[in-house]
Amino acid sequence: MTIDYTERIPNNVNLAGDRALQRALEQWQPDFVGWWNEVGPAGTQDHDVYLRTAIGVESDDWAHFDYVKMPDYRWGIFLAPAAKERRIHFGDHMGEAAWQDVPGEHRANLRRIIVTQGNLRRIIVTQGDTEPASVEQQRHLGRTAPSLYDLRNLFQINVEEGRHLWAMVYLLHRYFGRDGREEAAALLERRSGDADNPRILGAFNEPTPDWLSFFMFTHFTDRDGKFQLKALAESGFDPLARTTRFMLTEEAHHMFVGDAGVSRVIQRTCQVMNELATDDPEKLCAAGVIDLATLQRYLNAHYSVTLDLFGADQSSNAATFYGSGLKGRFDEAKFEDDHRLHGETYEILEVKDGRLEPRRVPMLNALNELLRDDFIRDSQNGVDRWNKRIEKTGVRPRLFLPHKAFNRRIGTLSAVKVSPEGRVVSDAEWNARVTEWLPTEGDRAFVASLMGRVVEPGKFAGWIAPPASGINGQAFDFQYVRFG
Ligand SMILES: [Fe+2]
Numbered sequence: 001m002t003i004d005y006t007e008r009i010p011n012n013v014n015l016a017g018d019r020a021l022q023r024a025l026e027q028w029q030p031d032f033v034g035w036w037n038e039v040g041p042a043g044t045q046d047h048d049v050y051l052r053t054a055i056g057v058e059s060d061d062w063a064h065f066d067y068v069k070m071p072d073y074r075w076g077i078f079l080a081p082a083a084k085e086r087r088i089h090f091g092d093h094m095g096e097a098a099w100q101d102v103p104g105e106h107r108a109n110l111r112r113i114i115v116t117q118g119n120l121r122r123i124i125v126t127q128g129d130t131e132p133a134s135v136e137q138q139r140h141l142g143r144t145a146p147s148l149y150d151l152r153n154l155f156q157i158n159v160e161e162g163r164h165l166w167a168m169v170y171l172l173h174r175y176f177g178r179d180g181r182e183e184a185a186a187l188l189e190r191r192s193g194d195a196d197n198p199r200i201l202g203a204f205n206e207p208t209p210d211w212l213s214f215f216m217f218t219h220f221t222d223r224d225g226k227f228q229l230k231a232l233a234e235s236g237f238d239p240l241a242r243t244t245r246f247m248l249t250e251e252a253h254h255m256f257v258g259d260a261g262v263s264r265v266i267q268r269t270c271q272v273m274n275e276l277a278t279d280d281p282e283k284l285c286a287a288g289v290i291d292l293a294t295l296q297r298y299l300n301a302h303y304s305v306t307l308d309l310f311g312a313d314q315s316s317n318a319a320t321f322y323g324s325g326l327k328g329r330f331d332e333a334k335f336e337d338d339h340r341l342h343g344e345t346y347e348i349l350e351v352k353d354g355r356l357e358p359r360r361v362p363m364l365n366a367l368n369e370l371l372r373d374d375f376i377r378d379s380q381n382g383v384d385r386w387n388k389r390i391e392k393t394g395v396r397p398r399l400f401l402p403h404k405a406f407n408r409r410i411g412t413l414s415a416v417k418v419s420p421e422g423r424v425v426s427d428a429e430w431n432a433r434v435t436e437w438l439p440t441e442g443d444r445a446f447v448a449s450l451m452g453r454v455v456e457p458g459k460f461a462g463w464i465a466p467p468a469s470g471i472n473g474q475a476f477d478f479q480y481v482r483f484g
C-alpha cells in the first residue's frame with residue numbers, strides 16, 4: 001500500500017474515514033508547523049535537502065530518496081502492518097487478544113480502567129515529549145555542520161523526530177479524547193531547557209551545542225529511544241505496538257549517525273596522533289583535532305545522563321506497566337520464563353555502608369534496571385567497535401563505558417559519588433577530579449572553537465574523517481543539500 005501524498009495529512013490509518021479525528025489533527029497541524037518554524041532547524045527555509053521519505057510501510061517503500069524543500073516536508077501518520085490475530089504475550093492479560101482500543105472498555109472495575117488509561121497516556125506522552133525536544137536541542141547545529149553529508153543527516157533526523165511526534169499525537173487524538181488533545185497541545189508548548197516549562201526528561205533539557213555532543217547524543221540517547229520503543233513494540237495495546245515498530249525502522253539511522261560520527265572523529269584524531277607521533281592533548285588540540293581524553297569525557301557525560309532516562313532502579317510503575325500489558329521487556333519473546341514474573345528476581349546495585357553491593361529484588365519492580373542493562377550491553381558493543389577502529393590505526397585502544405553508578409541523578413545510585421571505574425569516592429575527591437571525568441568549560445570551548453561550517457561538496461572539517469560511503473549509494477561530493 002502506497003501512501004497518498006496528495007492528502008493534507010498523509011497516512012495509512014484511513015484518516016478520511018473518521019472526520020472528527022481528521023478535523024482535530026488538521027487543527028493541530030498548523031500549530032506543529034508553527035512550532036517547527038519557531039524552534040526547528042534554524043535558517044532552513046530555502047534548503048533543498050536529499051531526504052528519505054516513507055511512501056509506504058512495507059519492504060523498501062519506507063525509504064524513498066529525493067530532494068525536498070525543508071518547509072515542504074510531508075509529515076504523516078504511518079503504522080506498521082497489523083500482525084494477524086496478535087495476542088498479548090506478557091503480564092496478567094497474557095493470552096488475550098491484543099487490544100485494538102484503549103484497554104478496559106468491557107471490564108467491570110472502573111477504577112482500574114481509569115488507572116490503566118492514565119498509565120498508557122503517560123507512557124505515550126513521555127515518549128512523545130522526547131521527539132520535539134531533540135529537534136529543539138539540535139536547532140542550531142546546521143550553522144556549524146562539518147560537511148554537506150553531515151548536514152543532510154542532521155536534517156533527516158530532525159524531520160523524522162518530527163514524524164515521531166506525529167506518531168504519538170495520532171495516538172493521543174485517536175484514543176484519549178479531550179485529555180489526549182490537551183496533551184498533544186502541551187507537547188508543542190514545552191521547550192527543551194526552559195526554566196518554566198521544560199521537557200519531561202532530564203537528558204532532553206541538556207544543550208546539544210556542538211557536533212561532538214550531537215554524535216554522542218544520537219549514539220547514546222537515540223539508543224535509549226531504541227530500547228524504549230522496543231519495549232513499547234511489545235505492548236498489548238496494538239496501535240502503540242504498530243506505531244513504535246515503524247518508528248524503529250527510522251531510529252536505526254539516527255544511531256548509525258552517532259556511531260559512525262564518533263568513529264570518524266576517532267579516525268581523524270588517531271591519524272593526526274600518528275602523523276605527529278604524539279598523544280599529548282595540547283599538541284593535538286593545537287593541530288585541531290579532539291584528543292581521546294576529551295572524547296572520553298564527552299562519552300562519560302552523555303552515557304551517564306542517558307542511563308538516568310531508564311528511571312529508578314526499583315519502580316512500582318514499571319511493574320504496573322508490565323503487569324497490565326502496556327510495556328514489555330526488550331525482546332520479550334526471547335525470555336524463557338512465564339512472562340508474568342511474579343516469582344522472578346533480578347539483581348540491582350545498592351549502596352551499603354558507603355559501598356556498592358548487589359541485591360536481588362522482585363524482577364517486576366526492577367524492569368527499568370533490566371532495560372538499562374540491555375542498553376548497557378548494546379552500548380558496550382558500540383565502544384568495542386570504536387576501540388577496534390582505534391586499534392586499526394596502531395594507537396592503543398582506551399575508550400570505556402564508565403560504571404553505571406557514575407554521575408547518576410536518578411534512583412538509588414544518585415545517593416553516592418562514584419568514579420568512572422566504579423569506586424565510591426568522597427565529595428572532596430569528586431570535586432578534585434571531576435574535571436578529569438566530565439567535560440570542562442575549557443573542553444566545551446575548545447570543541448566549539450573547531451566548529452566551522454563546511455558546505456563545499458566533498459569537503460570535510462579538519463576534526464573529522466569522511467564517512468565510509470555516501471547516502472543511498474551517492475558519492476561523497478554529491479550535493480546533499482542545495483541552498484536556495
Ligand atoms: Fe524518535
Ligand SMILES: [Fe+2]
Binds near residue numbers: 161222225251254
Ligand atoms: Fe531518533
